[in-house]
Amino acid sequence: xxxxxxxxxxxxxxxxxxxxxxxxxxxxxxxxxxxxxxxxxxxxxxxxxxxxxxxxxxxxxxxxxxxxxxxxxxxxxxxxxxxxxxxxxxxxxxxxxxxxxxxxxxxxxxxxxxxxxxxxxxxxxxxxxxxxxxxxxxxxxxxxxxxxxxxxxxxxxxxxxxxxxxxxxxxxxxxxxxxxxxxxxxxxxxxxxxxxxxxxxxxxxxxxxxxxxxxxxxxxxxxxxxxxxxxxxxxxxxxxxxxxxxxxxxxxxxxxxxxxxxxxxxxxxxxxxxxxxxxxxxxxxxxxxxxxxxxxxxxxxxx
Numbered sequence: 001x002x003x004x005x006x007x008x009x010x011x012x013x014x015x016x017x018x019x020x021x022x023x024x025x026x027x028x029x030x031x032x033x034x035x036x037x038x039x040x041x042x043x044x045x046x047x048x049x050x051x052x053x054x055x056x057x058x059x060x061x062x063x064x065x066x067x068x069x070x071x072x073x074x075x076x077x078x079x080x081x082x083x084x085x086x087x088x089x090x091x092x093x094x095x096x097x098x099x100x101x102x103x104x105x106x107x108x109x110x111x112x113x114x115x116x117x118x119x120x121x122x123x124x125x126x127x128x129x130x131x132x133x134x135x136x137x138x139x140x141x142x143x144x145x146x147x148x149x150x151x152x153x154x155x156x157x158x159x160x161x162x163x164x165x166x167x168x169x170x171x172x173x174x175x176x177x178x179x180x181x182x183x184x185x186x187x188x189x190x191x192x193x194x195x196x197x198x199x200x201x202x203x204x205x206x207x208x209x210x211x212x213x214x215x216x217x218x219x220x221x222x223x224x225x226x227x228x229x230x231x232x233x234x235x236x237x238x239x240x241x242x243x244x245x246x247x248x249x250x251x252x253x254x255x256x257x258x259x260x261x262x263x264x265x266x267x268x269x270x271x272x273x274x275x276x277x278x279x280x281x282x283x284x285x286x287x288x289x290x291x292x293x294x295x296x297x298x299x300x301x302x303x
Contacts, residue, residue, distance in 0.1 A: 007142050032125060036118075039102065043114055059210040063148035066217065070141035079138050086133035095124030116149045140220050147213040163208065167242070168198045171249040180257065189249075191257045198212060198249055211241035211280045219286055229295040230289075236287055244280035251275055 030166055033253075044064075052060045098121030105113030126135045161291040164170035164187045175191070182191045187198040224230050 014203030017064065036121075037046045040118060043106065047111070047115070057150055059213065060150070063144065067141050067145045067148070070144060070220075071138065072136055074141065075245045078126075078130055079136045084133040086129060086131045087127045093124070094120045094127065098122075098124055099172045101167045111150050112152060116146075119145050128292065134255075143211065144217065144220075147209060163164060163242075163245075164198050167245050167249055171198075172244070175253060177252060180253075182253070189253060191253050194256050194261055196253060196256060206246060207276065208238075208241045211244055211277070212237055214277060214280060215284055216238065218281070218288075222288070224292075226295045231282070232291055232295075233288055237284070240280060240283045240287065243283060244276050247279045248276040 003195060047060065049055045080133070098117045101113050101117035101120065104110065105115075122142055123135060125140060168184055168187045169191060172182055172189060175182045180191060182189060184190070189196045189198065216234070219230060219233060224233075
């Protein structure tokens with residue numbers, strides 16, 4: 001055997017023993033991906049035709065898309081861990097619980113149980129294949145999926161009514177302090193000759209829910225080291241979301257008062273909806289920058 005031939009076989013052996021790319025390892029999940037697709041495609045079809053077609057639940061598809069992207073983004077870290085030990089007891093238990101929840105929710109038309117079943121199902125699969133270590137690295141995408149589960153109607157109504165009232169009160173008092181001719185009856189705002197009803201889509205629990213998801217996604221992407229900074233920002237997301245709702249209502253009132261009812265209910269109404277998320281994002285960035293100065297001593301020093 002010539003030296004060139006020996007070198008060729010040595011290179012070939014090293015190539016065969018080299019670790020496979022994570023995309024190749026993903027092929028081992030292909031049967032599971034196919035099974036999940038067959039299981040949940042009918043559910044997704046019903047959601048798009050039903051609950052998710054409503055403006056108040058329009059954040060559901062976006063949450064699902066972001067969750068899938070987060071899973072794809074973290075998958076190389078999960079796949080690269082070769083020291084993980086599967087937890088079969090907890091894995092099979094959660095897998096069975098997820099399948100039972102899906103069967104019960106699908107057969108009894110309980111959409112919360114049907115959609116939410118994917119979370120224990122995925123947790124169980126991760127524990128069976130990658131163990132607690134893999135679950136630890138994938139916890140946020142799975143937690144983020146909770147925001148796509150439709151909330152029970154009774155709970156939404158119980159929270160939405162006082163929330164809308166509070167938003168209406170704050171908006172009315174702020175505009176009144178600026179000398180606008182505004183009065184309030186419940187959640188109805190009278191500004192000039194116009195009456196505006198603060199609807200669920202403007203200041204309801206679903207809006208607050210979607211803004212909470214936005215704030216938590218921001219926290220996950222920036223990955224601050226300071227635990228105090230993260231906890232403080234997480235707590236402040238609630239008042240930030242409420243403030244963003246107030247800003248949206250005020251913008252709608254001003255548009256209606258200055259440009260007329262047609263403008264307030266037309267294209268500019270949708271523009272006010274965009275300002276809701278823009279104002280929330282700007283407030284989160286502003287608060288986070290202030291917290292960065294307060295907890296500056298906890299940031300790691302450069303080497």
